[in-house]
Amino acid sequence: MVASIPERTTLNLQPIQQHVSVSFDYKVYFTNEVFKLKNHMLAQLIAGDGEQKPKKIVVVVDAGLLEFRRSLLRQIALYTKYHADILTLAGDPIKVPGGEAAKNNPKLVKQIHKLIDSSGICRHSYLIAIGGGAVLDLAGFAAATAHRGVRLIRIPTTVLGQNDSGVGVKNGINAFGKKNFLGTFAPPYAVVNDLSFLSTLSDRDWRSGIAEAVKVALIKDADFFEFIRTNSEALRRRDMDAMQQLIYRCAQLHLQHIATSGDPFEMGSSRPLDFGHWAAHKLEQLTNYSLRHGEAVAIGIALDTTYSYLLGKISRLEWQCILNTLVTLGFVLYVPELEEKLSQPEHSRSLFRGLQEFREHLGGELTLTLLQRIGQGIEVHQADLSLYKQAISLLQEFVEDRHRKSISSFLSSSVSESLT
Amino acid sequence: MVASIPERTTLNLQPIQQHVSVSFDYKVYFTNEVFKLKNHMLAQLIAGDGEQKPKKIVVVVDAGLLEFRRSLLRQIALYTKYHADILTLAGDPIKVPGGEAAKNNPKLVKQIHKLIDSSGICRHSYLIAIGGGAVLDLAGFAAATAHRGVRLIRIPTTVLGQNDSGVGVKNGINAFGKKNFLGTFAPPYAVVNDLSFLSTLSDRDWRSGIAEAVKVALIKDADFFEFIRTNSEALRRRDMDAMQQLIYRCAQLHLQHIATSGDPFEMGSSRPLDFGHWAAHKLEQLTNYSLRHGEAVAIGIALDTTYSYLLGKISRLEWQCILNTLVTLGFVLYVPELEEKLSQPEHSRSLFRGLQEFREHLGGELTLTLLQRIGQGIEVHQADLSLYKQAISLLQEFVEDRHRKSISSFLSSSVSESLT
Numbered sequence A, B: 001m002v003a004s005i006p007e008r009t010t011l012n013l014q015p016i017q018q019h020v021s022v023s024f025d026y027k028v029y030f031t032n033e034v035f036k037l038k039n040h041m042l043a044q045l046i047a048g049d050g051e052q053k054p055k056k057i058v059v060v061v062d063a064g065l066l067e068f069r070r071s072l073l074r075q076i077a078l079y080t081k082y083h084a085d086i087l088t089l090a091g092d093p094i095k096v097p098g099g100e101a102a103k104n105n106p107k108l109v110k111q112i113h114k115l116i117d118s119s120g121i122c123r124h125s126y127l128i129a130i131g132g133g134a135v136l137d138l139a140g141f142a143a144a145t146a147h148r149g150v151r152l153i154r155i156p157t158t159v160l161g162q163n164d165s166g167v168g169v170k171n172g173i174n175a176f177g178k179k180n181f182l183g184t185f186a187p188p189y190a191v192v193n194d195l196s197f198l199s200t201l202s203d204r205d206w207r208s209g210i211a212e213a214v215k216v217a218l219i220k221d222a223d224f225f226e227f228i229r230t231n232s233e234a235l236r237r238r239d240m241d242a243m244q245q246l247i248y249r250c251a252q253l254h255l256q257h258i259a260t261s262g263d264p265f266e267m268g269s270s271r272p273l274d275f276g277h278w279a280a281h282k283l284e285q286l287t288n289y290s291l292r293h294g295e296a297v298a299i300g301i302a303l304d305t306t307y308s309y310l311l312g313k314i315s316r317l318e319w320q321c322i323l324n325t326l327v328t329l330g331f332v333l334y335v336p337e338l339e340e341k342l343s344q345p346e347h348s349r350s351l352f353r354g355l356q357e358f359r360e361h362l363g364g365e366l367t368l369t370l371l372q373r374i375g376q377g378i379e380v381h382q383a384d385l386s387l388y389k390q391a392i393s394l395l396q397e398f399v400e401d402r403h404r405k406s407i408s409s410f411l412s413s414s415v416s417e418s419l420t
C-alpha cells in the first residue's frame, strides 16, 4: 500500500459541476430519383456545407436493393462525375448484404472503417448509406465510430427506413445474439427519402413499414390514424400517393417526438415510441426473425391494444376499429408463438420473458405504453400477466372470427355471383 | 430500371427541419483513497441516481497501476460488499495492459463488451474504469458502444487523466496505425479524481500531465501560468499540494472550455485546446511513441511559442519565461526528429507533414492556435514554413544555451565549492 496523502489537501475541493449541451440540426428531404443527373438535391445539400469543395464521399449500398436497381452504381458514378466540382467519390462503393445479415457480421463494420481510412475520409467528409434500415444501422454505426463520427447521409430505400429508422438518431449492429447490442446515438448529417426506391419492395417490406405509422398514429395523432384507416385499402394496393403521405406524416411525428420528448438519447427509462414493441421484439426472436420487424410490431400493437381494451382504457369500438385496420392493411395478427410457455413467464421461450428483456434493454423501471384512446398513449409501470393471457385469447378469437366471416362472405359472394 | 413515379407526388413536400438538443450533466469529484471502506463518495454518487438499488457495476482496471497497488482488486471487492445495498459487482474486474497497448488491441474492446453482456449491464448500470488516459479511452469506447452507451464512471490515476483526458467527453482506440481512429464523443456519468493514486507514477508520467496544464494556462489563464511558474520547482520535486491545485484548476479550465466553446463535440474545424498539439502528434509518431504525449506536447508548446514570438505576437521576455518554465519543470524541449526532412514538407517523416495530418484529422480548414500573449491564444489558418524552420533553429539554440549555462553554473558552483 501507498502512504496515504494528508487529507487536508483535498477536503476543501468542491466537486466541479459540468454541463454540456450539444445541438444537432439536420433536414429530411423528399425526392424522386435522387441520382438522376438533373436532380441537384444531393449535390446541393453537400454544396451547402460552406466548406472548400470538392468534398470526398464514400458510399455503402444494400446488395438486396442492387438486385432490383442494377444500374444504381453506374448512376452514382455518373452523378459524382457530373457534380465533380462538389463531390469526389473517394473509393469504390461497398456493397453489403441487405437485411439482418448486414447487422450480424462484424467484419462489415471493419470493411467500412477500412474504406474510410484508405479513402482519407475525415469528420467533414461524407459517408452516404443507401438501403434498408439494417444497412443504414450498420453503416451508421461504422460512420459514428470512425474519427469519432464522420458525416452520414442516409438514403433509406424501404418504407420503414423512410418513415422511422432512417430519420432518427440511432444506429446499431447485433452481437452476442442480441439485437442492437452495439450501437450509438448519432444524428445523421441529412436524410434523403427517395420515393422511387419503394416500387421494388416486396409486399412484406412494403407493408411492414406501415406498422410503425399505425403505431405512432395511435399514440400521438388521431387524424393520422383516420387517414390510415380510410386509406388502408389503397395502401394495401400499393398506391404511391397514399404511401408518400403516410411516410411524410410518420417521419414528421417521429422527428417531433425525438426533438420534443426531452430525452432524445434515451437516458431515462421511458420510450413511448416503443408502443407494441416489447412483444414485437420477443416475437421476432421466438420466430427466428422469420417475422419482419413491422409484422411483429403489428401483432404487438394488436396485443397491447387488446390489453388496453381489457383494462378499460379504450372502448370496444376503438379496439375493433384498430384491429380491423391492421387486418385490412394485410397484417396477420396472430402467431402460435404468442401462446408458448405462457405459464412459465421466466422461460426463454415465453412471450412474457419479453417484458423482462424489454426492461433490461431500456434499463431502470419497466415502462410500457398503452392506449388511453386512439391518438393518445399512456405509460404504465406494471403488467398484469393474467390479463395479458386473456388479451392473447381475445386476440386469437378476433382473428378466427374475422377469418370465419371472410370465408362466409366469400362463400355468399360466390353464391350471389353464381346466382346472377 | 424502374418505372419512374409521377413527379407531382413529391414536388410539394417541403424538407422537414430537425433540431435535436441534448444535455449532459456530470460532476468531477476530488478525493483521497476512493476505495477505503469509510470513503462513501463513490457509493453515494451511485446511490444518488434515484433508481432501484442495488445497482450492477463492472470494473476495468489498468494492469500497470495494479503493479503498484497490489491490493486494489481486493479493496474493490471489500468496498462493494460493504456497500452491498447500493452496489453489486456483477462480474470479475477486467485487467487491461496500461499505456497505448490498451488502445492498440481491438480484442480488449470485445472483452469488455463480453463482460457487459455476460454480467447483464444495462444503460442504467455502471462501468467503472480505473487507470491512465489510455485505459480510460479504451474502456470509455467500449462503454459508449454497448447498448448505445452504458454509464461510465472514470477514475483516472495519472496526472493527465485527472486534469485533461479523464474529465472530457471523448474516448478512442487506435486502428490502421492511426491514433484514435475509432472513438466517439460520450460524456461520462461521473469522474472521481483520487490524488492518492499519483504517488506511484513514474517521474515521466508525473511530469507529462503537467504539459497540458501549461498549455491551457498559456491560452486561457495568465494567473494560472503564474502559479505554475512559481511552483515549477515544487512540482518537479513532486509536491502533492502544488499538484492538487494544478490538477483542480487545469480540470476546471478544460471543463469550462468544453461547456462554453459552443462546439463540445467538435463539429467545426477549430480546436483551441490543441495548442502545441500538431507538432506533438507528429513527434509522438516520429519517435515511435518513445515520447510520452505530454513530453511531446511540451516540445510542441515550445515550438509554437517560439513561432508566436517570431511572428511578433509575444515579447522576447514572454518567450523566455515560457521556455524557462518548461525547462524548470523538467521537460526536454528539443529532439532531433524536429529537423528531419524539413525541406520535404510532404515527406512522411517531415514534421511539417504533421500540419497536413492535423488538418485532415480535424477536417476542413487548417486551424492552429498560437499565443497572443501569456494567457491568451489566437487562431490562425496558415503556417509559414520558413518561419517555422527559423523557430526550430531558435529553439535548438535556446536549449543549447541553457545547457551551456547550466554546465558553466555547475562548474562555477563546483569551483566555488572547492574554494570554500
Ligand SMILES: NC(=O)c1ccc[n+]([C@@H]2O[C@H](COP(=O)([O-])OP(=O)(O)OC[C@H]3O[C@@H](n4cnc5c(N)ncnc54)[C@H](O)[C@@H]3O)[C@@H](O)[C@H]2O)c1
Residues within 6 Å of the ligand: A062, A063, A064, A065, A068, A097, A098, A099, A100, A103, A131, A132, A133, A134, A135, A137, A157, A158, A159, A160, A161, A164, A165, A166, A168, A169, A170, A171, A172, A197, A198, A199, A200, A201, A202, A205, A208, A293
Ligand atoms: N436505428 C433505428 O432507430 C431503427 C428503428 C427501427 C428499426 N431499425 C432496424 O431496421 C431494420 C429493418 O429495416 P427494414 O425494415 O428497412 O428492412 P431491411 O433493412 O432488413 O431490408 C429488408 C430487405 O429489403 C431489401 N431492400 C432494401 N431496399 C429495397 C428496395 N428498394 N427494393 C427491394 N428490396 C429492397 C433489403 O436488401 C432486405 O433484403 C432492423 O434491423 C431494425 O432493427 C432501426
Ligand SMILES: NC(=O)c1ccc[n+]([C@@H]2O[C@H](COP(=O)([O-])OP(=O)(O)OC[C@H]3O[C@@H](n4cnc5c(N)ncnc54)[C@H](O)[C@@H]3O)[C@@H](O)[C@H]2O)c1
Residues within 6 Å of the ligand: B062, B063, B064, B065, B068, B097, B098, B099, B100, B103, B131, B132, B133, B134, B135, B137, B157, B158, B159, B160, B161, B164, B165, B166, B168, B169, B170, B171, B172, B197, B198, B199, B200, B201, B202, B205, B208, B293
Ligand atoms: N480522451 C481524451 O480526451 C484524451 C485527451 C488526451 C489524451 N488522451 C489519451 O490518453 C493517453 C495517455 O494517458 P496517460 O498520460 O494517462 O498515460 P497512460 O494511460 O499511457 O499511462 C502511462 C503508464 O502509467 C501507468 N499507470 C497508470 N496509473 C498509474 C499509477 N497511479 N501509478 C503508476 N503507474 C500508473 C500505466 O499502466 C501506463 O503504463 C493517450 O492514449 C492519449 O491519446 C485522451
Ligand SMILES: [Zn+2]
Residues within 6 Å of the ligand: A212, A277, A293, A297
Ligand atoms: Zn419499430
Ligand SMILES: [Zn+2]
Residues within 6 Å of the ligand: B212, B277, B293, B297
Ligand atoms: Zn494533449
